[in-house]
Amino acid sequence: MSDADYFERLARTVLDGDEEEAESVAKAAVADGLDALECINRGLTEGMNRVGELFASGDYFLPELIMGADAMKAALAVLEPALLDTQQREVLGRVVLGTVEGDVHDIGKTLVGTLLTADGFEVTDIGFDQPASEFVAAVKETNADLVGASALLTTTMRVQAQIIEELKAAGLRDSVKVMVGGAPTAQAWADSIGADGHAVDAIGAVALARLLVDAPPSPEYDD
Amino acid sequence: MFSETPPIAPIAPAYRLRILTDEQLDRFKAATFEILERTGVLVPSERALKIYAEHGADVDFENQIVRLSSDVILGALAKAPRHYTMGGRTRAFDLDLSKPVTYEATDGTGTKTIDYVTRELRASIKDDVAKSARVADYLSAISFYWPMVSAQDHPQAPSLHELDAAFNNTLKHVQTPTVVEEATARYAIEMARVISGTEEAMRAHPPLSLLICTIAPLAQDEGAMDAALTAAEAGIPVGFMAMPNTGSTAPATIAGTVAVGDAEIVSALVLIQMAFPGAPVYHSFMPGMTHPRTGAYYGHEARVYAMGVELAHMWGVPTLAGTFGGPAQSVGWESGLGGDLASFLSALCGGEMGSGMGLLDGSTLLHPEALVLDAELYHSVRVNAAELDTSADQLALDVIHTVGPRGHYLRERHTRDYFHKMEFSEVLHVPDVDGSYREPVEMARRQTDWILDNHHPEPLSDSQKAELTRILEAAENELS
Numbered sequence: 031m032s033d034a035d036y037f038e039r040l041a042r043t044v045l046d047g048d049e050e051e052a053e054s055v056a057k058a059a060v061a062d063g064l065d066a067l068e069c070i071n072r073g074l075t076e077g078m079n080r081v082g083e084l085f086a087s088g089d090y091f092l093p094e095l096i097m098g099a100d101a102m103k104a105a106l107a108v109l110e111p112a113l114l115d116t117q118q119r120e121v122l123g124r125v126v127l128g129t130v131e132g133d134v135h136d137i138g139k140t141l142v143g144t145l146l147t148a149d150g151f152e153v154t155d156i157g158f159d160q161p162a163s164e165f166v167a168a169v170k171e172t173n174a175d176l177v178g179a180s181a182l183l184t185t186t187m188r189v190q191a192q193i194i195e196e197l198k199a200a201g202l203r204d205s206v207k208v209m210v211g212g213a214p215t216a217q218a219w220a221d222s223i224g225a226d227g228h229a230v231d232a233i234g235a236v237a238l239a240r241l242l243v244d245a246p247p248s249p250e251y252d253d
Numbered sequence: 254m255f256s257e258t259p260p261i262a263p264i265a266p267a268y269r270l271r272i273l274t275d276e277q278l279d280r281f282k283a284a285t286f287e288i289l290e291r292t293g294v295l296v297p298s299e300r301a302l303k304i305y306a307e308h309g310a311d312v313d314f315e316n317q318i319v320r321l322s323s324d325v326i327l328g329a330l331a332k333a334p335r336h337y338t339m340g341g342r343t344r345a346f347d348l349d350l351s352k353p354v355t356y357e358a359t360d361g362t363g364t365k366t367i368d369y370v371t372r373e374l375r376a377s378i379k380d381d382v383a384k385s386a387r388v389a390d391y392l393s394a395i396s397f398y399w400p401m402v403s404a405q406d407h408p409q410a411p412s413l414h415e416l417d418a419a420f421n422n423t424l425k426h427v428q429t430p431t432v433v434e435e436a437t438a439r440y441a442i443e444m445a446r447v448i449s450g451t452e453e454a455m456r457a458h459p460p461l462s463l464l465i466c467t468i469a470p471l472a473q474d475e476g477a478m479d480a481a482l483t484a485a486e487a488g489i490p491v492g493f494m495a496m497p498n499t500g501s502t503a504p505a506t507i508a509g510t511v512a513v514g515d516a517e518i519v520s521a522l523v524l525i526q527m528a529f530p531g532a533p534v535y536h537s538f539m540p541g542m543t544h545p546r547t548g549a550y551y552g553h554e555a556r557v558y559a560m561g562v563e564l565a566h567m568w569g570v571p572t573l574a575g576t577f578g579g580p581a582q583s584v585g586w587e588s589g590l591g592g593d594l595a596s597f598l599s600a601l602c603g604g605e606m607g608s609g610m611g612l613l614d615g616s617t618l619l620h621p622e623a624l625v626l627d628a629e630l631y632h633s634v635r636v637n638a639a640e641l642d643t644s645a646d647q648l649a650l651d652v653i654h655t656v657g658p659r660g661h662y663l664r665e666r667h668t669r670d671y672f673h674k675m676e677f678s679e680v681l682h683v684p685d686v687d688g689s690y691r692e693p694v695e696m697a698r699r700q701t702d703w704i705l706d707n708h709h710p711e712p713l714s715d716s717q718k719a720e721l722t723r724i725l726e727a728a729e730n731e732l733s
Contacts (some may be wrong), residue, residue, distance in 0.1 A: 047669070093669035100664055214373045230688030237686075 036064055040073025040105060045080055047097025049104040056108035066112035070119055074102045074109075078148050092232075096141065099148035122150040123175040123243040126168040129158035130189035136183035138212065141232040142178060149236050151176075162192040166200050174206055175243055178235065181212040189217070190224040207242040211235060255711045258424045261346060262632070263354035264600040267640035270578045272461065272556055272602060281511055282567060286323040288471070288516040291337045292386040293320035295472040301524055308527035321523060330528035331522040333536055333570050339397065339490055339533075340458025341595050342424040342448060342711075346456055348396060348606070350571045355600040357631060358614035359389050359624065361399035362415065362431050366619040369705060379403030380416045381413035381619055384610070386422035388701060394628035394635075397426035397456050397610055398601040399464075402619045409729040413440050416461070417721050420448050424710055428573075428608070430464040430494070438463070438480035442487045447720045448713070456488035464492045464537065464573065467517035469502035471582045478524065485525045485532040492573050493521040493541040498550045500543035507557060510540045515564050522570060535606070536565035539575035550615070551580045559598035574599035577609035578616045584623055584694050588613055593630040600638050622697040629693070636676070 031039075036059045042142045051198045052074075059069050081098040084087035084090040110119065124155060127143045134198040136158040154172050156164055165177055177197070190210045197203040207226040210219070220228035226242055229235040273281070293311075296302055308329065311320040317593040336351035346357045366377040381402045389395040400415035407414040419427045420730045432441045441461060449455035459569040463484045465477045472569035495514030497503035503510035518536050525534050538561030541550035565572030576599055577592030578732045592609060599607050609616070610631065611624030618703055652667045662668045679700055683691040713721070 047666075091669070091672045093665070093672060095665050096664045097669065098664075137663075140661070141663065231684075234686075234688045 031062070033068070035060070035070065037073040037076065037121045039078030040069055041080065043105065044074055044077030044101045045171070046099045047083075047094055047101050047137055049101045052101035052105040053108055056105040060112045061110060065119045067114075067119065068108065069109050074105055075150075078102055080089075081148075085153040092141070095148065098143050099144045102148060121152045122240065122245045124152045124172050125152070125178055125239065126154050126156060126165060126172060126174045126175040127180075128160040128165060128168075129176040129180045129182075130155040130186050130193070131188065132157055133181050133183055133186040133212075134158050135180070135212070138182070138232065139178070139180040142180070142211070142229075142235045145232045146178075146239055151239060157185050162189055162196045165193045166202065167208050169197065169202055170200070176206045176239055177206055178239075179208065179210050181210070181215060183212075184214045187212065187214055187219065190219075190225065194224050196238065204237040209238050209242065210234065256707065258346070258390050258710050259393050261356070261396040261425070262635060263356045263396055264393050264596070264631075264635045264638050265354045265640070266600050266603075266636075268601065268636040269603065270598070270601045271563070272560055272598070278563060278567050279509075281515060281564060284512040285516045285519050286326065286417075288508050288512060289321040290522055291320070291325065292471065293318045294517065294520040294522075295319075295468075296478065296520075297475040298473070300482060301473070301475075301478045304507050304524060304528045306481075309392060310523075310527075319520065321520060326519060326523055328572070329526040330519070330568055332526045333522060333534055333568075334531060335482065335569050336571065337490065338458055339462055339708065340449065340455075340460045341397075341427075342420075342460060344458070346396075346425045348426055350605045353603070355441070355574075355596075355604050356396035356398045356606050357394065357576060357596065357610065358428060358606065358608035359385065359395055359399045359401050360609045360616050361401050361429075363402040363612045363614075363617045363619050364405065365614070365617055366402055367621060369621045369701070372621075376405050377619060378406040382415050382418035382423045385619060385624065385708065386623055386707060387708055388704050389611075390423035390425060390710045391704045392624065392628045394631040395610065395624075397428055397606070398423050399428050399430065401611060401624075403431070409733045410437065410440070410725065412437055412445065413725055413728050416441055416444055417725055418480055420444065420460070420721065421718065422710060426460060426462065428462045428464055428492075430466065432463050432484075433465065433474065433477040433480050433708050435479035435483050436731060437728070438483040440724055442484060442489060443724050445487075445489060447717050447724070455609045457722040459489050459533075462490035462492065462533075462535075462668045464494055465521065465702075467493055467495045468512075469495060469497035469517065469523055470513050471517055473517070473521060478521070481521070482528055483524060485534070487662045488532070490533040490535065491525060492537050494537035494539055495571070496539050496541060498541045498543045501543065501548065501550075501554070502543075503540065505543075507553070510557075511538070511564070512542055514538050518564075519568060523570065525663055527540040535573050536568060537561065537562055537573035537575075552591060555595035558595045559602045559604070562599050562602040562604040571605040572599075574607040575609055576606040576607035577630070578612055580615050582614045582618070584613070584620060584626060584697075588623065589626070590631060592627060593634050596631060597634045597638065600634065605689045621701050622694055624701035625680060625700050626693065629678055629697075632676070662677065714725045 143155045179190045209227045210225045217228045227238045229238045305319045309325045339348040366381045385401040404411045404414035445461040447461045465481045493540045495517040499510045503513045576596040581588035610627035680696045
């Protein structure tokens with residue numbers, strides 16, 4: 031099988047959202063001595079770009095985005111350890127993501143994480159019901175560029191403000207951008223607590239994250 | 254090159270309801286018997302009066318009043334077919350009225366148009382009929398087409414030009430409420446014969462049907478009844494629509510309005526069966542409400558139109574129910590009011606046909622977005638009435654077990670597959686880039702523009718087009 035065939039097969043596993051096949055093809059590519067970075071860039075990323083295009087055109091829905099991202103993740107688990115010391119997968123930014131303390135709603139947050147990962151961000155998902163201090167600790171630990179805080183309740187959205195205050199207290203606010211989301215939140219809320227941005231859904235969160243790290247807009251998610 | 258006409262999507266209710274009890278229906282039947290036997294109806298047509306007289310009616314020729322006994326009524330109506338087929342241009346667009354579904358149509362026949370391109374409000378023209386027929390041809394909500402506006406740029410024979418525009422721009426059955434003279438009916442039948450190809454084909458699958466209005470209270474129109482008789486003789490289905498207005502041309506009660514309207518319709522149905530036993534006919538009860546201060550009319554509550562379905566079935570004929578249409582002068586909250594409910598109730602009562610989609614301002618104004626917006630409401634009705642699939646794959650227990658507590662279903666193949674099987678509107682809940690939803694009216698405008706730019710139904714053959722033109726010319730010569 032040629033290198034081009036491998037890249038196309040990897041792209042196809044992402045398009046089909048086939049995790050098992052993605053892992054299997056990645057292993058075969060590594061065993062055949064293909065360049066792992068090229069497999070990522072010309073296979074997986076290309077596949078994810080095509081998924082994004084199909085999503086933008088209305089042919090794909092959220093499950094295809096998520097399943098494509100899962101397939102990509104499964105192949106990356108094989109390919110990233112095979113990168114040469116001199117190689118590094120291009121990352122748009124590092125993101126700490128979580129649902130705030132007192133709030134157990136995490137599907138939206140998880141969806142944001144999946145799409146950010148697929149778009150080229152490195153995501154650290156700290157889970158749900160997380161106090162502000164955990165967000166700050168994760169930022170320190172990962173040297174994050176972005177924090178994403180999700181709240182689905184009017185009673186828990188105030189924790190988003192606490193996170194900003196604790197980032198300030200820790201001297202990290204200038205080095206990290208904060209984006210907030212969740213059903214009760216809005217741009218006006220984000221402005222009032224000094225957040226850097228607000229998104230109403232996962233697609234919007236990807237666009238916002240790109241904006242906050244000065245990356246060009248993702249064409250797949252533009253209408 | 255032409256584009257395929259999407260299949261029609263009639264409402265197929267999985268459950269039923271009754272609005273009137275058997276006792277109430279019996280009272281209405283008795284009321285119609287009493288009105289027609291005692292007061293009778295005014296029939297200013299010599300041809301019709303003779304037919305009535307020859308078949309047992311009590312006819313006062315001097316005053317043109319016809320009185321009918323219950324035996325005469327029941328004897329005539331026993332010959333009316335309960336079911337028949339109304340033809341499309343191709344068999345895929347036939348309307349089989351024996352199926353347990355409701356077919357719905359556009360509204361008609363308005364006199365004003367907001368131009369599809371310039372948005373200018375002006376008098377309607379033939380091209381508006383052509384354009385609206387193309388939009389209707391594309392929409393699966395529309396099972397048959399009423400010429401939506403009048404071809405006022407062809408004053409010699411507007412109704413025939415409306416048919417010409419309709420036949421040239423849709424494969425769906427065409428029903429006209431504006432063929433109301435005997436001579437016009439003859440030409441309309443000729444046009445239908447051209448569409449069908451042969452006399453036999455036209456009778457088996459008539460591509461045209463007529464809707465004739467009775468005159469409230471308790472009268473028929475001379476020209477319209479002659480047109481009805483001419484059409485019935487040719488095997489063209491004929492319906493009679495009563496539009497009594499509660500408080501002005503009918504008593505100020507719903508029951509009284511029903512009684513007057515039903516008597517008018519029944520008297521006309523009886524005439525057709527006396528003249529041409531077995532001719533396809535239908536019953537249509539579309540009353541209005543008189544505004545007590547202005548005298549203007551507006552629609553009744555939805556159930557009144559669904560009652561018409563039960564009246565028709567009581568007499569053993571199919572129905573055309575009034576479903577959409579209303580007094581709103583622009584698209585908005587008011588224009589979406591009630592049409593879907595009337596459609597829903599009529600379908601659950603077993604109505605065979607309904608009409609009224611796409612016009613505003615009391616069925617006088619063609620508005621570019623209105624038909625697509627009404628089609629959305631129609632589809633909501635269709636989905637709400639449809640059977641719920643509870644098969645094993647739909648119950649999805651395997652997936653529920655796989656995901657378990659606190660998971661989500663967005664990464665399941667089952668979800669992916671079913672998302673693609675679901676119907677999603679192109680008007681409602683269309684996401685915008687900022688995560689909000691696009692304005693439905695704006696989306697309806699876009700869809701309408703897209704249809705007009707891209708949908709061009711299969712044309713008639715050159716010889717058919719030439720024949721229609723010849724018929725129009727002959728009609729204009731005679732009628733002018």
